[in-house]
Amino acid sequence: MSEYTIKRAPWCEHEYKHCPSGCLIETAENRLREAHRRWHDCADSYHSPEDFRDGLNSAIQALRNVTFALQSAKSKIEGFDLWYTEEQKLMRADPVLRWIVDSRNTIVKQDDLKTLSQLKVTVVPSYDVEADSVASEQMTWAELPNAKPSAVVHTTLDAPVDLTIEEVLAELSHVDLPMSVRQQATALFEHRWVDEKMSSYELLALLAHVYGHLNSLLTRCHELLNMRRVRIQLSALDEEYPTPVEVLEELPLNGRLPCMASTRQYRITRIRLSDGSEVKEFRNWQVKYDSGAAKETAESGIYGVQPKFDHDAVGEMQTATQLSALVAHYAEIARGILLSGQDHGWFSYFYREGSMADALLHATVDRQGKHAIASEISRKALELGADTVVTIGEAWTSTLQQTPDGSYVSPSLHPEKCEVLMVDAVSKSGATAGGILSFRTVQGEPPHREVEIGEYTAQSGTTGILLPTRAAWGVSVLTGEAFWRAQTTD
Incomplete structure (x- = not known):
């Protein structure tokens, strides 16, 4: 089995060209690369409802087009039908992948998705509360394949989405906190876009989950074509110590790109509780x-x-x-x-x-x-x-x-x-x-x-x-x- 090097694309440090020249599934990969670009469009316009909706519609269609392009190459790939039959069983068992199919049909044939906006406010006086916020998001990735949210107690406040930062801070000013704690605490304003049919999960996370599955799918198809990905470990300790080349048996982050490891940086605004200034x-x-x-x-x-x-x-x-x-x-x-x-x-x-x-x-x-x-x-x-x-x-x-x-x-x-x-x-x-x-x-x-x-x-x-x-x-x-x-x- 041959190995092929992952080449970085100029428009994103985490986007790579995987297919070698003349690869049979290059069109499918191009659709996946397009979906990645549209994912960033959604992330970059998260606080602009109209632009976010446009990016969301484009991302959903690009993700759905990956499997269309992949199936169009099946006649050229030996053993494809038997392999893809098993892959389809896995995809049908994933409620988020079923959601992306239904959503694409809704967008193309009917109307925009019925999206809702949510706001959660968390007061962070210490590292352990910051850690709780990180842990809450990371639980999402484990839950998504079954789409069954865990019952977790969050130290957050569900706030009306149309409240201003000033109004929220005014409410928080009545919370009894020691002055030294208030002077060092942060108020995290976490915005979430959700689809009413999958309202337990934020939309960037849903798109990233689908991307990860499709990225893994194309990786397995490359293996069907006798190609495998590798990763080079970089070491800055000394020049004599060898830097191993690692064959990736499974993709990191279940196929999501590193920029999709967390969506908090796109959705959170940090405000000082003491004076209302942004951190x-x-x-x-x-x-x-x-x-x-x-x-x-x-x-x-x-x-x-x-x-x-x-x-x-x-x-x-x-x-x-x-x-x-x-x-x-x-x-x-x-x-x-x-x-x-x-x-x-x-x-x-x-x-x-x-x-x-x-x-x-x-x-x-x-x-x-x-x-x-x-x-x-x-x-x-x-x-x-x-x-x-x-x-x-x-x-x-x-x-x-x-x-x-x-x-x-x-x-x-x-x-x-x-x-x-x-x-x-x-x-x-x-x-x-x-x-x-x-x-x-x-x-x-x-x-x-x-x-x-x-x-x-x-x-x-x-x-x-x-x-x-x-x-x-x-x-x-x-x-x-x-x-x-x-x-x-x-």
Whole structure:
């Protein structure tokens, strides 16, 4: 069986040309690519009802045309009829795929779909509530094949869709919250378009589910034509370590593209509960690995002698022992950066099966921005199919101090705060690890800061920033026997 390389399209970083030149099902793939473009039209116009409706109609028709185009090539593909008969049984058993067929017939022959708009408002004072919001959406993907919503208690408020943000905030002002909590809390305004015939599920999610099934269908048809997809694992750790080529037995995300891993970023508006301003002051930049620059930096000695990455110790990073070795490695690198006088920065590193998949640099100005970044980290983990995430950055720590209204003073405002470098790691297995490297600024400011480095302390758990990532994976906090099993070595 031959293998074919996935080529990236110029109009979307997650869209690839799968078919080689002259492929028998190239027309079907073109219809699927068209459906992907129309999906983005829907996402980009989510808050414009008329434009959203136009994009929805086009997306539904493009998705339905995929199977029409595929069947038109059946006479040229040996064994197609027997293979497709079994595929049709699977499609007929999926209520969402039946919905797309009925919807296309309605649009073409009768009228627009009867769409409804919904609004949910969630107050997010902490990372665990942000995680609850992430988990709620991710449950959708498991439910869709049977279209049976789970009975889940949500910490949300169903609000009339025509309420303004100002009116909602006015209602929330009557909620009894400690002042320090209110100053750091975010109000998530989550908009949802639904079809009245499938009102439990948001429409972008329904379209993405159908896309995923059809993408998987075309992948299986390519296998019928003796072609298979591969994925290259990218590693930025060192040039000597091999980067494996992985044959994809099953497509990630059940065939959905990485941009379809979550729809929250298109539907959610983040508002500060304290003053009603929109939370926009946060950024995530992709870190591009440059082997030449890395070699030049190492030879310069600006960060001291860099530790060698111990691949045997970290393995596939799925036990606490392996994660502890990974955390200690990053802490040792951080020690050199701090001693150089420079600011360390806030980074996230994403791994898949022991190899680095990507890295991000983060920046924000307040707690609300940190909540947004925590959500973005979880989405990135899903997009990449990552099974391990590490975050590292400077922070403040302090003893707990309560205010008169019962809340706690933020470490950054505590009169006896201490500077630390914090490393946190979580894996999809449920294992966690962390580490704290204490330091003290003697004088100066980055990049000419002089610091004294204290002790490195290993931690068994992590801070809240990675709770949304655990929620996105469907990993709950481990207790009892499960916790101790995750702490064991290989």
